[in-house]
Amino acid sequence: MWTGGLFLYSDETGVKQLSKEILDEQAIRRALTRIAHEIIERNKGIENCVLVGIKTRGAYLAERLAERIKEIEGERIDTGEIDITLYRDDLTYKKQNEEPEVHGTDIKVNVKDRKVILVDDVLYTGRTVRAALDAVMDLGRPAQIQLAVLIDRGHRELPVRPDFVGKNVPTAKSEIIEVKLRETDQDEAVVLN
Numbered sequence: 001m002w003t004g005g006l007f008l009y010s011d012e013t014g015v016k017q018l019s020k021e022i023l024d025e026q027a028i029r030r031a032l033t034r035i036a037h038e039i040i041e042r043n044k045g046i047e048n049c050v051l052v053g054i055k056t057r058g059a060y061l062a063e064r065l066a067e068r069i070k071e072i073e074g075e076r077i078d079t080g081e082i083d084i085t086l087y088r089d090d091l092t093y094k095k096q097n098e099e100p101e102v103h104g105t106d107i108k109v110n111v112k113d114r115k116v117i118l119v120d121d122v123l124y125t126g127r128t129v130r131a132a133l134d135a136v137m138d139l140g141r142p143a144q145i146q147l148a149v150l151i152d153r154g155h156r157e158l159p160v161r162p163d164f165v166g167k168n169v170p171t172a173k174s175e176i177i178e179v180k181l182r183e184t185d186q187d188e189a190v191v192l193n
Ligand SMILES: O=P(O)(O)OC[C@H]1O[C@H](OP(=O)(O)OP(=O)(O)O)[C@H](O)[C@@H]1O
Pocket: 054, 055, 056, 057, 058, 085, 086, 100, 120, 121, 122, 123, 124, 125, 126, 127, 128, 129
């Protein structure tokens, strides 16, 4: 049910909950276009840069950023992806002492001495990014690692700070940010549940 940016949905127990749209399709497109420009500006072009998306949605976002950068610079930036699984019962209750685990990397270029830009959809505790940093550095010593996220929802548990942010969204720990991308969700929106 549409109530002007607020949606009613039934959770798994059938209880009606309110859901708020944070970004629609156009807003996601604009945020990614801005981030693409910022990446180019910060790095004075894209020479020596590689975009590495954190699966699942971060990898799609990295691919979209590569397309935008090609439109702007006329040059294709190298891309790769990292598969990281989070062990938690749901997004609000983490089991103690469990950390996101790297399941594999698909980065066909050498990262040694290059500027690696990690891309993810949501930044929350920072634990996924920490695992991604380890995975990249296992492959070689990058000149620099930068971080781009579509949503920064706060509540960091590690000293991780993004270089490029689509939108800062203050949240309560009990809330969940859901990023829906057409590549995997047949929908395009960021919602706060
Ligand atoms: O900062 P953190 O607390 O580590 O949380 C952020 C991570 O949580 C989500 O991944 P999720 O495991 O939900 O998978 P998804 O990418 O498939 O949505 C999101 O995509 C980030 O990778």
